[in-house]
Amino acid sequence: MQEDSPGTLEKIEQAALEEFSEKGFLGASLRQIVKQAGVTTGAFYGYFSSKEALFAAIVEPHARALMGRFMKAQRSFAELPANEKPEHVAVESGSYLHWMVEYICHHRAPVKLLLCRAEGTGYENFIHDMVEVEVESTLQYIQVLRCLGRSVPELDRQLCHILASGMFNAIFEVVIHNLPYEQAMRYVNQLRDFYTAGWLKLMTP
Template sequence: MEEKSTATLARIQQAAMEEFSEKGFLGASLRKIVKQAGVTTGALYGYFSSKEALFASIVEPHAAALMGRFMEAQTSFAELPEEVQPEHMSLESSQYLRWMVDYICDHREPVKLLLCKAEGTSYEHFVHHMVEIEVEYTLRYLEVLGRLGHASPALDQQLCHIIASGMFNGIFEIVVHDMPKAQAVRYVGQLQEFYTAGWLKLVGA
């Protein structure tokens, strides 16, 4: 019985993946999902209370992984002694971005749902939320640089948001365009070099 239930769940989620990928969350039809999965509507509701719950069952593990590793990178950097943070900035960023590229390339379909097909769900602003966190920790780092004696121009929250938004949207182009992994690694590495050089110029570090 357990094996049958697990197999049914897998069929529902695979059918949902295909429907959400084609039409996005808002355009997806539960009726088509149950037909494709070969189950009844009642059977589907035995597993999921709503279309959003079904969508969440596919993307939540990947949202949690991406956000969790992102927060780990931010907090571990912020917890370093202030005097060594400038020399570690590029290293910490490079390690996280390489991990992100690997993860995205290993989980392309559900990550693409999360980033590109989530309008109308609680995941709709996932990237924006990452940007806001990046801005928060960037402003903290700028305060550290000030205490370390680096003379830098005033960078307000809005400008930091614009820069961070451009960076994250650039990184996630590898999802939008289904880039081969080797190309994605190369592009994201070059993008990181570009933004690191720009930040160093702006903050005078």
């Protein structure tokens, strides 16, 4: 195979996917990726400037898709009139979670890199960034409830962060362990019911 053939890029990315999946970004060997792909180091640098650029090429489309849809759900809820928010509090999040499970089940390998093998890259705080967005949204929602005249017990940022972190990590655990789609969806629905009930309990005097 010629190193500038159309299949070269695909071979590099496939070799990288396997190497990153096994060893993580920090432990992965660029030399081993090049060897497995059957190309020279010079050919590799014709496509990518570094190991991190290669990692980003694999995970960025999925990071963008997951975060983009998540932020869209957050904006949709934020733009609702205040008096409509209590009855829609779980609608947008439920729609996102269903979409997310389906998306991850169709892109398991690169999403696992994003969620589990990104230490040492700009993606290592991906879940943390989602959690921070969720915390801010939760605190804003509490203020909305109070403006609507509802009595809500004090919930500080640190507690909200712990709860949101637990929720996201639990949901991602379900979808990154190669569970069949139907089982993953069932578990995520049950987790969503569990956390929704918990939040409602905490927000009730």
